[in-house]
Amino acid sequence: MPGAGSRPAEDARVAIPLQLPAGLAPEPGGLTLEASGRAMGVAWTLRAVSLPGLPPHVLGRVVQQALDQVVQEMSPWIPDTAISAYNRAAAGEWVVLPGAFAQVMDCGLGLAEASDGAFDPTLGRLTDLWGFGPPGPVDSPPSAGAVAEALAASGWRRLAFERQGRRLLQPGGLRLDLSGIAKGFAVDHAAAALRRVGLRHFLLEVGGELRGEGMKADGQPWWVALERLEGEAPGQAPLVLALCGQSVATSGDYRRFLVHEGQRLGHxxxxxTGRPSQSGVACVSVIHQDAMWADAWCTILSVLTPEEGLALAQAEGLAARLLVSSKRGLEERLTPAFQALLD
Known part of the structure; x- marks a missing residue:
């Protein structure tokens, strides 16, 4: 997971936004407060420059409530959430979605089309089948017949979504899974809640997805180091990001996986195909204005081959870093937009 540090090491490669907002520096005398908790099955942490009347427990409550709202709408692990209710709906039923849920679905369906199906929010049956969903882990991969059956019941093109009325059609037997986008949205949602209470300088992390606003109390940016993986070129300088009004998401097959007959199958x-991605992309990091989009694009670039992913990322102007498996280990590939942050 990316980590927050003080200052970059002298040998680090530093990525800095091309345009910085005016008036970034915090008020003199501000102190750094910290809060933490758990939501969505992961830990969250907040570091913020203090404001009068906003002690850590208040800020922590703001973040926790925002994250809990996302869980209540979009977690299939809890029976009484909005997504669980949709997954149980009868064939042909139109389901009115809560506002945040509808926003995520709108983004997800747009990215499904933009990626020609490399992103798909309808893979709940397949996620469960491979042991990455609420039913829990499995000892061995599912049969080809079971995969084909679950795949036939899935597919974003089976959906119909009415944006204005926030209505989503349940075509029958389809189960949504928003794990490739919801955590990023949760970061955006909590960050917006912090801004509404007047907080201007903070770094928020939810399970490896980060959002930085403003600056630290000492006037330094919020420095975030991308995690180094075993197999990276040993002489390659570490990458450190200055997060200011931006988010970064990272996804990789080294986090959750199923091991079968010596083969590691990522989540x-x-x-x-209905099967774990075999793209050869071991890790992806995407810097974006919104954590939701960064999260979803990480999912897409993990599914596509490196060549397909880099071409699409370049066409979309994405700042992305890919670590690609090769006979020589993990090779780093940067999009032009990411390289521009280093130049």
């Missing part, structure tokens, strides 16, 4: 499923 990112390829919607086109």
């Amino acid at each position: 990112t499923l390829d919607p086109r």
Whole structure:
């Protein structure tokens, strides 16, 4: 997971936003407060420059409530959430979605089309089948027949979504899974809640997805180091990001996986095959204005081959870093937009 540090080491490669907002520096005398908790099955942490009347427990409550709202709408692990209710709906039923849920679905369906199905929010059956969903882990991969059956019941093109009325059609037997986008949205949602109470300088992390606003109390940016993986070129300088009004998401097959007969099968499923992605992309990091988009694009770039992913990322102007498995270990590939942050 990316980590927050003080200052970059002298040998670090530093990525700095091309345009910085005016008036970034915090008020003199501000102190750094910290809060933490758990939501969505992961830990969250907040570091913020203090404001009068906003002690850590208040800020922590703001973050926790925002994250809990996302869980209540979009977690299939809890029976009484909005997504669980949709997954149980009868064939042909139109379900009115809560506002945040509808926003995520709108983004997810747009990215499904933009990526030609490399992103698909309808893989709940397949996620469960491979042992990455609420039913829990499995000892061995599912049969080809079971995968084909679950794949036939899935597919974003089976959905119909009415944006204005926030209505989503349940075509029958389809189960949503928003794990490739919801955590990023949760970061955005909590960050917006912090801004509403007047907080201007903070670094928020939810399970490895980060959002930085403003600056630290000492006037330094919020420095975030991208995690180094075993197999990276030993002489390659570490990458450190200055997060200011930006978010970064990271996804990789080294976090959650199923091991079968010596083969590691990652948790990112390829919607086109119904099986764990075999793209050769070991890790992706994306810097974006919104954590939701960064999170979803990480999922897409983990599914596509490196060549496909880099071409699409370049066409979309994404600042992305890929670590690609090769005979020489993990090779780093940067999009032009990411390289521009280093130049």
